[in-house]
Amino acid sequence: MKREDITNKKFTAVYRGLDEQAVRQHLAEVADALEQKDARIRQLEEMLNEREENLNSFKSVESSIQEAILSASKAGDEIKLRAQNYSDSIIQKAETEGEQIISRARQRENHMMEHNEDLKRQAKIFRARYKLLIQAQLDLLETEDWERLLEFNSSDLEK
DSSP: OOHHHHHTOOOOOOTTOOOHHHHHHHHHHHHHHHHHHHHHHHHHHHHHHHHHHHHHHHHHHHHHHHHHOGGGHHHHHHHHHHHHHHHHHHHHHHHHHHHHHHHHHHHHHHHHHHHHHHHHHHHHHHHHHHHHHHHHHHHHHTSHHHHHHHHOOTHHHHO
16 A cells, blocks of 8 residues: 555545545545654565675675685685574574564554454444434424424414
8 A cells, every 4th residue: 555545545424524734634644653663674575685696796705715715615614604603693693683664564554453453343332322313312302392383373373
């Protein structure tokens, strides 16, 4: 879902409904948060790709060194071990950050779901109360007092 889809969402107007400005503000904040998360994910993906490219480049250089200088195999093995540890730490860090981002997104999703359910409950309560109010007004209109008012003549005043 794009920011424009979220901020341009249309809502039906209801009597004593939700404050449209507050809803729109909240949606804008949600859209901004999603955009920030998406930007951070893209940044992390770029960093991971860059690290992988660096690692691939380093492995290529390492192979060339091993082929060119057989006597430096011990040094090459040490470099290879360091590179592997470094790449593992980068991958581990990226996975950890990715898991944290996913965890935060799920927490926010759960919070939004709870908030949505709460709004639904409030809407049901409002609907029931509004229905009772309208029914009470209809009952008031159906009383005999209204019939007497409609049958009342101005000639009755002169008597």
